[in-house]
Amino acid sequence: MDGSERIEKDSSCLVEDTCGCSCCHNEGAEEEEDEGVWYKSSEFYEILIGAVLFAAAQLISLYMPAYQLPLLIISYLILGKEVLLNAGRNILKGHVFDENFLMSIATLGAFAIAEYPEAAGVMLFFRIGEFFEERAANKSRRQIIEAIDMRPETVLLVNEQDEPVAIPANQAVVGNIIIVRPGDRIPLDGTVLEGTSQIDSSPLTGEAVPITVSEKESVLSGCINKTGVLKIRVEKILDESMVSRVLASVQSAAANKPRIQRFISRFAGVYTPIVVIVALLIAVVPSLFTGQWHNYIYIALTFLVISCPCALVLSVPLAFFAGIGNASRHGILFKDGAAIEALTQIKAAALDKTGTITHGVFDVQKIKTHNGFTENIILQLCAAVENASTHPLAVSIVRQAKEKTLKILPAVDVEEVPGKGVKAYVENKKVLCGNAVFMQDYDIQINDAAEKTAVYLAVDNKYAGCIILGDQIKDDAVSAIAGLKKQGISVAMLTGDSSEGAAAVADKTGIDMVHAKLLPDEKLSTMQKIRAEKGKILFVGDGINDAPVLANADVGAAMGSGADAAIEAADVVFMTSRVDAIPYALRLAKTTRAIAVQNVVFALTIKILIMIGSFLGYASLWSAVFADTGVAIICVLNAVRILYSDHTT
Template identity: 45%
Template sequence: MEKTFLLKGLDCPNCSAKIEEEVGSLSGITASAVNLMCQTLTISVDADAEAAVLPQIEKIVHTHEPDIEIIDTSHSAAQDDDEEEEEGLLRKQRLIVGAILYAAVLLGHAFFGLSDTVYLAVLVAAYVILGYDVVLQALKNIRHGRVFDEHFLMSLSTIGAFVIGEYPEAVAVMLFYQVGEFFQDKAVDNSRHSIKSLLDIRPDTAHVRQGNDIVTVPSGSVAIGSTIVVQPGERIPIDGTVLAGTALVDTKALTGEAVPRRVEAGDEALSGCISTDGMLEIETTHSFGESTASKVIDLVENAAARKAPMERFITRFCRYYTPAVVIGAVFLAAVPPLFFGGVWTDWIMRSFVFLVISCPCALVVSIPLTFFSGIGAASRKGILVKGSNYLEALAQVDTIVFDKTGTLTKGTFNVTNIATAAGVSKDTLLHYAALAECGSRHPIATSIMEAYGSTPDRSELAAYCEKSGRGICATWQGKEILAGNARLLQEAAIPFTENEETGTKVYVAVDGTYMGCLVIADEVKEDSQKAIAELKKKGVSQTVMLTGDSKAIATAIAKKLGLDKCFAQLLPAEKVERLEELDAAKKPGKKLAFVGDGINDAPVLARADVGIAMGALGSDAAIEAADVILMTDEPSKIPEAMNIAKATRAIATQNIVFAIGIKGLFLILGALGIAGMWEAVFGDVGVLILAVLNSMRAMRA
């Protein structure tokens, strides 16, 4: 069974990673994931072990973060934002007071020559104000057998600096460490609030019609089949079908599109959209929790739980890196004076500088923050990525495979050409075709009715017969009408001109005379060609189409769009086989993406490295099967998604190279005695702040 806990007050990425790892190792727990942005811990636990592991989870969490409140979301999931703001304000005030006290004592000593006792006392007071929580946390961790973390490194180096008489440097290290922590918390909070504001698309109340009255009730209590009323300017709380009214609805929160679309009676109305200029009465078709807005919120909030390989690398790296640098600092303090001579205090000071520089905060904070910022940037543009792992994989895509119908084409049949015989008008040809097809429910018949503009009265037909695989024979006002494929006219020995256009052809003859041909085709989307061209510019080496349609139609569309390959007349199982062949042939280290409508293509979406669902508004199958969901049906969103993925991965790589490179350089300088405590502060806190600021660029990717 799965349980989720709210870890109220969790802001530290490093602590999040440790909690996730230690909870996951408990007996009875098969999976553990901490979502820093949502402040949640989700576990998969055996039912018989649940009671035993809950106290252990609480102990692990409070070992790393004693002030965190653990809330079982099955009972309550509410967060007190006012309390969080109060805690943040208190921390800010403590930082300001400590900084002022530190600056005052340095200036006072420089200009007025304070006594050594006063000078030391004020510096100690400043240190306690700034660092008491860090030292206490280090002691608690040591008591629980967890030594090698940033609290231990900061406490050891600063207390050591006091011991050897480097008082101002000791306070400075703690001050700037807290400044770095403040920037870290602000960055995490900004990302969290940005996502929360983005996902504030689900109204808590709904106006339900009960007889002649309209009652406001919690959205979660509205039953399927209820009638809800949405006033102008209000968000639609639950998915449904419009019963009455017409309005332009703003879909930007779901799709990222700025242009509103009009809905009227019979149209689908999706939760999260805003009615801008009209009142709508909507019959609900989903529950509140299963509506589109709820699904979007759930997808984005849970995306941080699926970590990218780059994030997992950093977690593993820090697990070995921190103990290694502590052992290195011990050797640096003891080996040179013991075996090569030298002043003990000098080498001990170097070891403390070494410890300050070595703190891995920049890596632990910036990498997950970068990926979550990238997910947020994609969400704002109507691109939902289910996890950091899929965002990173999207940046490595080299082969993209497309379904045809509903992906590159609109998925609806339309009459694209009316080719008449000599002396026959287009209206006359359409009229006869509509008479013949008015009794059929086939999509081709529907497209003819739409082109004609109305549906003829079938009772006017004296006779009507469908000829399997060929077409229709009907009698109207004594005239025999034939409408169907070439075989139908050939069997009737009616001479006609065969049409060479791509598409489904309906040939029409009346009383043995050929009247003309209607060409019916699935139209290519306006931006499909542009999307393929953009993908090739982005370095995608192979674009392929898989379709169940005829070879002639598939080849024509592939040629028009500039696709590299196309495979036609495929059954669903054959699509999977073709995809596996393409996957086996892809370049080493590259990924393959499949783009489909998410309903008929679920097996292929699941098999691809990255499954992308097109036009997935309201589609349960798409949300389940795909890794990336495009909330509109525009192929041009794919290169946009790849741009965001590549920018995010590039920023994460920059942070890794920058942090490891600068720290490596400063560690060498510290060991050689060239870098002192002030340089160590930049090597730690400066790198952290710069890496965090760089991470925030991903929000604008």
Template identity: 45%
Template sequence: MIASSTIILLIALFLPVSELTILLYLTAFLIIGYPVIWQSIKNIVHGEVLDEHFLMTVATVGALLLSDYPEAIAVMLFYQIGDLFEDVAVNQSKQSISALLKVKATIATIVTANGERAMKPENVQPGQLMRIKPGERVALDGELIQGNTSLDTSALTGESLPRDVQVGDQVLSGAINLTGVIDVRVTKPYRDSTIARILDLVQNASQKKTTTEKFIKRFAKVYTPVVVGLAVLLAVVPPLLVGSWATWINRALVFLVISCPCALVISVPLSFFGGIGAASRHGILVKGSNFLEAMNQVSTIAFDKTGTLTQGHFSVTDVLPLQPWHQDELLGLAAAVESQSIHPIARSIVEAYQGDLSKYRLDELHETAGHGISGHVDGHSVIAGNVKAMQAGDIKVPNSQPTCTTVFVAIDGQLAGRIQVADQPKPDAKAAINALQQHGVHQTVLLTGDNQQTANTIGQQLGMSHIAAELLPEQKVTEVDRLTDNAHQAHHRVAFVGDGINDTPVLARADVGIAMGGLGADAAIEAADIVIMNDQPSKIAKLMAIAKHTKRIVWENIIFALVIKILFLSLGAFGIVGMWEAVFADVGVTLIAIINALRLQRE
């Protein structure tokens, strides 16, 4: 459309004026202007008269009547080019976001009468039997009907410790099977999954308008009738006083073209959508431009601990042997027996041992879900596990309140020591807290269900402003409500960052809810306004930088468009500028504003 109209226009410009050239001009105009004219007619039918389509139609048809053919075509041509730029920018953002969601795709293994069959979760129906092997992620929600295992549910519950499940227990999608093979009867179809709903939210993200966008829409509804009235006065009043109707009608048409609010109406939402697209390329899913704008007002951010600021998996922090055993001996024997388990605590002990595990001779190994593992190592009877494992072996352990997860090790029927393991902060967590403070976040708060000593250790290590521990989900809501009341008094907002089902109420209550989506619970992702797909806390600071850049570009476009409009409207009213200058004041300003908004694509 743009290319064919441009070619016909160029041909007509190089031909002498004749009926043929006029026909070429009209053909080029109809090709490029038909969509705008038709949209204007449809809007009039629906009661929307004074919009940019109406202004463009009246001005260009008027220009044709005054024989300003090239100018009329140029106005429509540049308008369509502006629309093309807008479509390209929006599509780039949508493609970035859609590509981001593909990382969540999984395959479900379905048990049929003819054996196992790999299926897409979208094709699995409730009631079908799904087999999940160790190391696989659960693709769909269901009920465990055969087998027992330990599940890594840190993405669902926010807790580091795996959950032991047996026949009759519910198994949620997103959990990772750690030990045995299990069969699960599917209870929900894939279309009800959170990921499918998120994709729908992304595609409709532009429907959630910011206060700035709403203001521009309201401004345009008042501005457009005013300038149309001024154009009518300009076309009628001066000729009644001084004559020269053609001159003043031409000036009124120029005035109409200049007055079109395209730059404001198009560039502002495009800027916000560009910000959403820029965020998506950094692994940040923003469900609406209003949430991106709200990040500019956030002064307090509250964090869940496990899986949000910490890695959600264990590492050995201390090895405490009892006489006559030494650290290397205790850790070596424990690592040898744990080497046959894929439990995350067991893996952390194996990873901590720096020696050669192949030198140990293993025999009679037995693992009990929820307790630990036992066996013979080089002739020694070794048990590694929790208090329940020790009690099952009639081994006494000291009564104390541990500050972290403890693995007791018994050798030959006697307690030989203990190994302490703990969840560690994510590598970028401390840098993320520092970066947020530099971006104007005055208060960073740690809200966790863990014990106070563990919370204090992590919070102080990361430099948190305030720490609240041993909280139930409803108590987290109370804490966020208190923070929100204080922030709103200063016209600020509060964000909460979490990843588990237990964080869902808080994510929904905060001004801005941010979920860790890489391993986060489906319910948390659904409740959140923003999702960090790769689970890096440092992305929150990047999000704030994008939000600030977006806001700056929005106001650059608003100020630039209004200044140019006012200047050229004044010049047009006095006949100092003509239709070509009007094209720049309208479409040219729009193109510049769109190009400025596209800078966000490089963020």
């Protein structure tokens, strides 16, 4: 079984078989008939024949009453055969108290007290309700899977004759060359060999702005090619490509149950046998005193029918799965189903600065000049000296020089002093480029007091000026921080950067608590102090140094653009790397849990009311079976609406 088959199989097993009903126990889901031909299923014909016989029995009772009972018995056996057999099989396996058992006892009990039409009728409407309930649940699961399943069926492989040939996507191997035409979805992760195009990454990240890709650039499966033809070398097979990883991540998250789901599973295991015992007491105790055995047995049977916990067991996990599906459509991956529930309890959010609140890319913001040097000369000389360096500040300076079309002059005798700067010769001039300490080492008098990150330049021991750089704050950072505060979340910044830089970013974004110059272990201890003061905490980071904090936070979230170690340690991954994904995830989590609780309260309220009504003699077996299946269907529909809800505000 390959990965794609494994994912498809897992998607039909998202709900634990606690109550024993067909919609919760979907063992034959892989062989399920297509929704378009539901009327060809054996289940449909069983219900149809049983309904016709039941209607005939009711009609014939008006003219030939003697034939009514045989027709009802035949109808009951056709409709209840599988229910009775499943109840027997489960009893042999030790699973006594499930819905099959409850319906078998209730309907056989109705036969025992001569309520023949109700015995067959309850079984008929139970089967009808299960039929529609199962299809509603399966349709909901399919809708959720289809909304996030972007796996291709075929790819266009370039053969030896340089012609595109369609092959199954799971047969493509690393190194194959494939063609992606405009309008097609990129099927596998790879590297562009030929062509330039704009691609829409919104299916993966939710980001609506297309990005331009060209030769030697990496592309992820799931993105849509918009404009040009791309020839791509496959770097990852289907099972390892992003489209499969996203779906597998959702499936894995759905398999890990939140506390409310584990509670419902345990509750159902205790609740059902208690209800059976109560029903037995209702049937026996009052009858011993009143002698009205028929009346109280009927009440007890109604009590049994309404007691099935199917609506609870089905709707709660489906609500969380729909929440996970909604999140994945917005570029948010939950690694654990329990993370959604944990987010609802968050009281504080601690955010790393670089790469989380800011882009982690430095820009030249200002150039200060002295002693006759111009801005372009300072930028050109710095770029010449820093051209070979991989330091982020050096890369930014060189990039700015190229954007201004300045010639990158050759530098010789380059000497780099780690943590300080670089000395080199450019056009026979000694050039010093570095921080303030580096200048002091060469007795260079600095005439500027830069408030932000600065690179100083001296030429032939004469101070020339400095380049002031700053990290760009993400466009959505201010609104995202405001969104967190609106939800009552305290926001803190934990960063290893300088106090001045951290304070500047905090002022612009509205963050109140700032902790700067932190080493990885200090980040962890600071986060723990905030947790002790504020309560459960969410930490969002992207660097390797953030991994210990992510692992220790109540919920750890990593930016998708971050280091693999951070992503691995996180409970949640924001594929978009947008800050506004944080408040969105919190709102979604609260909505998901609220709907799960709604389903629990609604189902229990209706069941308790019918139970009380049956005890008082106001509810019948008919109302009980309608209430049981009706509540389950309503809860399923309530749960699946999460998938299409919008939590942007």
